[in-house]
Amino acid sequence: MARIALVYGTTEGQTATIAERMADVLARAGHEPTLYHAEHLPADFSLSDYEAVVVGASVHLGSHQEYVTRFVADHVDDLNRLPAAFFSVSLTAAEGSDEAWATARSLLEDFLAETGWEPDATAVVPGALKYSQYGTLKRFVMKRIAKRAGGGTDTSQNYEYTDWDEVESFAAAFGDALD
Ligand SMILES: Cc1cc2nc3c(=O)[nH]c(=O)nc-3n(C[C@H](O)[C@H](O)[C@H](O)COP(=O)(O)O)c2cc1C
Known part of the structure; x- marks a missing residue:
């Protein structure tokens, strides 16, 4: 059983719904997930209270939410120490061509390069x-x-x-x- 922080950014709600589904799966597997909107973190939020972390964000006009980029950059040492996953939600990932998939992957890779984060698992997720x-x-x-x-x-x-x-x-x- 692990305490897992699920921190997400969302503009129209789809990434929140995806994070909630992930939390359900993790809870059913016996873990203890806690969901956080990255723009509304409690003042006493600390990754040292968690044994693993999942971060999600969606793409708008070619970028992930700025407040998620800031969250990851600010916590990059903890994120690189903990078992961690990142998922990127976009419509590009829904297009279905190899080229679109590669573009969705490169948006995700750009986010990681910008923040210096090296998560154990990553996914591009088609949005809505x-x-x-x-x-x-x-x-x-x-x-x-x-x-x-x-x-x-x-x-x-x-x-x-x-x-x-x-x-x-x-x-x-x-x-x-x-x-
Ligand atoms: C104004 C706007 C701009 C968007 N720009 C992009 C984009 O540049 N690339 C992309 O793949 N998807 C883009 N999308 C699609 C979103 O990534 C998709 O709707 C996603 O499900 C949004 O997730 P959210 O509801 O968690 O914010 C855009 C959506 C909107 C409304």
Whole structure:
């Protein structure tokens, strides 16, 4: 049994939902996960209270949330000491081509290079198109991007591309490695 901090950044909520699913998997495996939004960490938050850590962030306009980058950079010594995993959520990871997959991986690798973090496990995770949460301009821009990338363009509905089996397998493998 390990105490695990799951720290995530999210803009429209999909990374939070993914982190919650990972926490469920880890709890079912007998671990003790605690979820934290990286922008709202308690003042007394300390990674020394944990035996492992998972960090997640999503990509917007080519970058992960700045506050997650800052969290990782600020805690990089602890993160490199602890068993740790990072997952990056994007629509690029949902496109399906080898080229798009390589781009999603390079966004993840750029994040790690920028922060100096070397986690034990990493994953790119397909995200979602949440038209219902976008304002007019965002909806317009995202529809154009989705059209180019072969994603859903009916703005009266949301599209979820996350492969939940993959998410659960990733969390389960990370949990197993802690036993
Ligand atoms: C304004 C905006 C910009 C985005 N830019 C990118 C991008 O540059 N690359 C990409 O792969 N996905 C991009 N996405 C897709 C998000 O990564 C995807 O919707 C993800 O599920 C968001 O996760 P979150 O809900 O946790 O923030 C963008 C989404 C929005 C709304």
